[in-house]
Amino acid sequence: MDDSQNVFEPGALSRRGFLKGSAVAAVSAGALSSLVACAPSSPAPKEGLAGTAGATSVDEGTWIAAACWDNCGGRCVNRVLVRDGEVVRQGSETSHEDSFEWLQQRGCPRGRARAQQVFGEDRVKFPMKRKSWQPGGGANAHGELRGRDQWEQISWEEAIDYIAQEAERIYGEFGPAAVIGTKALAVGKILHQLGGHISLSDTSSIGTYAFNIVALGLPSQDLGELNDRFDNKNADTIVIMGGNPAWSSGGSTMNNFNEARDAGVQFVYVGPSYNATAAYFEARWVPVLPGTDTAFMLGVCYEMIEQDVVDYDFLNTYCVGFDGDHMPADATLQENFRGYLVGDYDGTPKTAEWASAICGTPVEDIRWFAETVGKDHKVMLMHNYALARCASADNIPQLFMTMGAMGGHMGKSGHACGGAYKTYAGAGGPALVKFGETGLPATKNALADTMPEPLMWQCIREGRYNSTGAAYGVNFNAEDIKETEFKWLNIEGRNTLQTAVGLSDAREAIQKLDFVTDLAYTFDTSAAYADIVLPCATEWERVGGFAGHQRSRETVVVYSRVTEPLWEAKTEFEIGRMLAARLGMDPDELWPITEEQAFFNQIVGCTYVDAAGEEKPLVTITADDIAKWGVDAEPQEGDIALDDFLSAGCYTVKRAEGDGYSYIGYKDFVDDPEANPRESASGKLEIYCQYKGDMLNSMGYSPAGTFKPYPTYVASPEGREGMFADRQIGGAASEYPLIVYNPHYLRRAHGVMDNVPWLREAWSAPVFVSAADAAARGVADGDTVRVYSAHGSVLRTASVVEMLMPGCVGLPHGAWADFSKDDGIDVAGMDNVLCGSVTSGMGTSGYNNYNCNFEKYEGEALVADCELPCRTVAMA
Numbered sequence: 063m064d065d066s067q068n069v070f071e072p073g074a075l076s077r078r079g080f081l082k083g084s085a086v087a088a089v090s091a092g093a094l095s096s097l098v099a100c101a102p103s104s105p106a107p108k109e110g111l112a113g114t115a116g117a118t119s120v121d122e123g124t125w126i127a128a129a130c131w132d133n134c135g136g137r138c139v140n141r142v143l144v145r146d147g148e149v150v151r152q153g154s155e156t157s158h159e160d161s162f163e164w165l166q167q168r169g170c171p172r173g174r175a176r177a178q179q180v181f182g183e184d185r186v187k188f189p190m191k192r193k194s195w196q197p198g199g200g201a202n203a204h205g206e207l208r209g210r211d212q213w214e215q216i217s218w219e220e221a222i223d224y225i226a227q228e229a230e231r232i233y234g235e236f237g238p239a240a241v242i243g244t245k246a247l248a249v250g251k252i253l254h255q256l257g258g259h260i261s262l263s264d265t266s267s268i269g270t271y272a273f274n275i276v277a278l279g280l281p282s283q284d285l286g287e288l289n290d291r292f293d294n295k296n297a298d299t300i301v302i303m304g305g306n307p308a309w310s311s312g313g314s315t316m317n318n319f320n321e322a323r324d325a326g327v328q329f330v331y332v333g334p335s336y337n338a339t340a341a342y343f344e345a346r347w348v349p350v351l352p353g354t355d356t357a358f359m360l361g362v363c364y365e366m367i368e369q370d371v372v373d374y375d376f377l378n379t380y381c382v383g384f385d386g387d388h389m390p391a392d393a394t395l396q397e398n399f400r401g402y403l404v405g406d407y408d409g410t411p412k413t414a415e416w417a418s419a420i421c422g423t424p425v426e427d428i429r430w431f432a433e434t435v436g437k438d439h440k441v442m443l444m445h446n447y448a449l450a451r452c453a454s455a456d457n458i459p460q461l462f463m464t465m466g467a468m469g470g471h472m473g474k475s476g477h478a479c480g481g482a483y484k485t486y487a488g489a490g491g492p493a494l495v496k497f498g499e500t501g502l503p504a505t506k507n508a509l510a511d512t513m514p515e516p517l518m519w520q521c522i523r524e525g526r527y528n529s530t531g532a533a534y535g536v537n538f539n540a541e542d543i544k545e546t547e548f549k550w551l552n553i554e555g556r557n558t559l560q561t562a563v564g565l566s567d568a569r570e571a572i573q574k575l576d577f578v579t580d581l582a583y584t585f586d587t588s589a590a591y592a593d594i595v596l597p598c599a600t601e602w603e604r605v606g607g608f609a610g611h612q613r614s615r616e617t618v619v620v621y622s623r624v625t626e627p628l629w630e631a632k633t634e635f636e637i638g639r640m641l642a643a644r645l646g647m648d649p650d651e652l653w654p655i656t657e658e659q660a661f662f663n664q665i666v667g668c669t670y671v672d673a674a675g676e677e678k679p680l681v682t683i684t685a686d687d688i689a690k691w692g693v694d695a696e697p698q699e700g701d702i703a704l705d706d707f708l709s710a711g712c713y714t715v716k717r718a719e720g721d722g723y724s725y726i727g728y729k730d731f732v733d734d735p736e737a738n739p740r741e742s743a744s745g746k747l748e749i750y751c752q753y754k755g756d757m758l759n760s761m762g763y764s765p766a767g768t769f770k771p772y773p774t775y776v777a778s779p780e781g782r783e784g785m786f787a788d789r790q791i792g793g794a795a796s797e798y799p800l801i802v803y804n805p806h807y808l809r810r811a812h813g814v815m816d817n818v819p820w821l822r823e824a825w826s827a828p829v830f831v832s833a834a835d836a837a838a839r840g841v842a843d844g845d846t847v848r849v850y851s852a853h854g855s856v857l858r859t860a861s862v863v864e865m866l867m868p869g870c871v872g873l874p875h876g877a878w879a880d881f882s883k884d885d886g887i888d889v890a891g892m893d894n895v896l897c898g899s900v901t902s903g904m905g906t907s908g909y910n911n912y913n914c915n916f917e918k919y920e921g922e923a924l925v926a927d928c929e930l931p932c933r934t935v936a937m938a
């Protein structure tokens with residue numbers, strides 16, 4: 063960012079809004095300065111989050127269950143101790159002892175450093191306008207200065223007025239297809255009233271599993287059909303493919319595997335690095351180059367046939383398309399998966415040797431793996447989505463399912479096959495506890511179009527787009543290309559400039575727009591390229607809420623207010639209402655109830671499943687509670703009193719071996735496939751799926767006819783083939799002979815918290831390179847290196863490791879780009895500088911298989927991130 067060296071004068075922290083009484087919480091000027099101390103050498107704060115409390119009892123004050131709400135892979139209880147109006151400590155769950163049966167939902171270090179985010183020097187404190195931007199569009203916008211301009215503080219009235227004026231102009235002249243929106247929290251809800259906006263659909267988290275895989279017979283996103291966690295110990299082997307829950311499922315999730323580990327279950331890790339998860343389980347490492355898992359699994363399937371470890375009964379009963387005798391009724395091709403494996407159609411048997419040349423896995427490992435996952439063993443095959451966040455990984459979902467079916471690993475205790483992601487890692491089964499609805503009316507986007515996010519910069523440049531459809535492939539129509547002039551990008555609840563592929567393309571394309579708005583906590587990458595930035599209150603500043611969508615099946619996490627909105631920040635609720643009123647709409651129609659009422663409705667609506675399997679209200683609510691809150695509700699009887707629930711910060715179902723909550727994935731289908739068909743056309747698992755092949759081919763992002771109805775190996779536009787000059791594996795090296803993948807990193811959740819001092823101290827965010835590749839380039843551990851791809855160039859300090867396959871580079875996801883050196887090199891090491899907007903297949907964000915190279919950097923060595931001044935905003 064161009065403003066990195068300009069430090070915005072921190073305004074005096076307004077004390078007007080701090081709560082009084084038991085829920086008092088603020089951070090005094092003294093504590094604030096200790097919170098922002100960044101250098102590891104800085105003296106320990108006298109008293110503060112890391113400090114000792116001197117004569118005061120460390121626990122004196124009031125503990126509040128506070129929010130932790132990132133898209134971070136975890137869902138934990140985050141508690142803060144408030145003393146004399148200051149947050150002085152943070153802690154986690156203490157409401158009961160921790161055991162396998164009754165897990166505590168303990169937080170990770172990010173959660174425990176959150177006070178530094180909420181009270182951080184880098185918060186957006188006031189509404190801001192980019193200095194050269196003026197309403198009216200065209201040259202008035204000075205789009206060429208986005209990301210480089212200065213900023214001025216404006217009032218809320220001015221900010222809302224600018225947005226309203228531009229809304230009237232843009233919708234009036236160009237209509238809703240000129241507007242791109244990310245989510246509908248505040249401004250987005252108003253855009254829905256004005257005719258809607260184009261949405262962005264991304265394959266970000268689940269990669270090619272974002273395809274309409276229900277057509278294959280899989281559950282949506284391949285989630286939910288693992289077995290209940292109590293069954294993990296019954297496996298002989300648990301395979302984890304392309305995931306790293308030790309880093310990416312923060313909190314308690316890894317404990318789902320504890321019984322299995324203690325019982326001596328063999329763990330196998332498949333991926334390019336021997337990561338923290340593999341190390342924790344002392345797993346056998348099967349190395350596979352990023353983006354080549356399709357080749358690996360094809361080699362495994364071939365070897366399973368060779369070794370005669372295929373469960374043909376399972377294939378014949380539950381699947382279609384494995385061989386010519388079991389084809390689905392709608393097949394148009396006289397081909398099947400077995401024929402492809404043995405080379406009937408292309409003359410190439412997919413042997414272990416064939417696979418090894420592509421995926422880099424030793425032949426012996428492929429053969430060993432094939433035997434290990436064969437029908438004679440109890441195996442749980444779990445994948446995260448790193449292998450699917452690759453270009454040309456479109457066949458992964460079908461092939462992973464096929465490998466599981468060939469071993470017969472579904473529907474039985476000790477066997478499983480499916481997604482192990484975030485808090486779902488190692489835990490299947492329906493939710494046992496849920497929170498209720500807010501009661502706020504849902505707004506509807508009248509424009510149902512979704513543009514693939516990886517293509518958005520190209521679409522903006524070219525003024526045309528093609529809607530992807532709800533799940534990739536549902537309602538997609540290749541012919542339906544729409545022309546439009548894009549004018550406005552409204553970002554809320556996402557950090558699009560940061561997390562969409564291709565920052566170089568973004569920086570160019572964004573100049574064309576008339577208007578970019580962003581709702582932000584901090585001056586992150588998206589804010590840096592916006593025109594109007596609205597300061598959004600964090601969840602610590604709201605009445606309370608529930609930590610959303612990635613909870614485990616056994617827990618709901620609830621949080622309460624820590625402080626009134628800081629500085630001039632407002633909640634989405636308030637922002638939306640202001641804009642509605644300014645545009646002559648009735649705010650009460652969109653937000654007919656108070657924030658307190660909305661939160662209370664969620665509490666009232668909480669349910670749990672009792673031991674007899676009945677769903678019941680969770681929280682006991684008395685007439686006194688209702689009077690105290692001043693809300694509309696009826697008293698009810700539940701399993702936990704309201705105050706106990708709120709002070710614990712969660713409710714976790716207490717489990718026991720053999721209780722009524724156990725779950726075996728696919729059991730209903732396996733027990734009675736006629737009565738419980740899968741949602742595919744045939745009702746079975748489709749190893750041959752006509753729809754899949756036809757749909758992927760129709761999307762047009764890969765050469766015509768690339769896809770077959772059964773899973774095949776497809777070369778990536780960059781990736782493995784791109785390592786070689788002529789794209790022939792084994793030939794002369796290309797200019798970018800390595801593959802870069804992006805580990806989700808401990809310092810941050812995507813971009814969130816990248817700026818937090820303690821986290822910068824704790825995690826230096828190096829680039830991980832293999833010892834062999836480093837030696838070949840004369841690079842030693844700790845050297846500053848330039849990592850470059852066809853799309854951009856970044857600096858990082860090299861961490862030279864043996865636990866990474868030669869040929870791979872691991873650049874942590876989520877650093878806030880910093881081009882302050884003016885030489886076009888990002889000194890922060892942002893992943894999307896190296897990842898361009900290259901798509902294939904269904905139009906994926908292929909984060910994990912771009913090509914790159916690195917060299918020792920001859921310029922000035924990088925200073926550790928934690929030594930840099932806090933990045934704030936340049937004011938005019």
Ligand SMILES: Nc1nc2c(c(=O)[nH]1)N[C@H]1C(S)=C(S)[C@@H](COP(=O)(O)OP(=O)(O)OC[C@H]3O[C@@H](n4cnc5c(=O)[nH]c(N)nc54)[C@H](O)[C@@H]3O)O[C@H]1N2
Pocket residue numbers: 133134135136266267268303304305306307309310311312332333334335336337350351352353354355446447448449450452484803804805806807808809810811812875876910
């Ligand atoms: N700390 C932290 N945690 C997070 C997040 C975060 O930003 N920070 N983000 C959350 C979100 S939204 C998500 S989607 C999840 C992602 O969660 P994960 O998918 O578990 O995370 P990654 O770090 O992308 O990948 C994990 C491992 O996959 C391996 N890998 C990379 N490419 C390939 C490949 O092509 N094939 C195979 N077989 N393995 C590969 C690498 O060894 C890497 O260690 O994390 C969540 N958790």
Ligand SMILES: Nc1nc2c(c(=O)[nH]1)N[C@H]1C(S)=C(S)[C@@H](COP(=O)(O)OP(=O)(O)OC[C@H]3O[C@@H](n4cnc5c(=O)[nH]c(N)nc54)[C@H](O)[C@@H]3O)O[C@H]1N2
Pocket residue numbers: 131132133247266267268554555556557558560561562563581582583586598634804805806811812813814875893894897909
């Ligand atoms: N190169 C590369 N790119 C990637 C990835 C990768 O591995 N490599 N990973 C991808 C993945 S898996 C994902 S999920 C995406 C994530 O992409 P994003 O969703 O864009 O990332 P976040 O940082 O989670 O962005 C959420 C933003 O909303 C804000 N926010 C959170 N809650 C609220 C709220 O309640 N109200 C408001 N107003 N704002 C809120 C956060 O502070 C943050 O700024 O990134 C993807 N991008």
Ligand code: SF4
Pocket residue numbers: 130131132134135136137138139140168169170171172173174311312313811
């Ligand atoms: S894993 Fe996520 S929810 Fe849990 S403490 Fe860390 S940041 Fe918070």
Ligand SMILES: [Mo]
Pocket residue numbers: 266267268
């Ligand atoms: Mo994600």
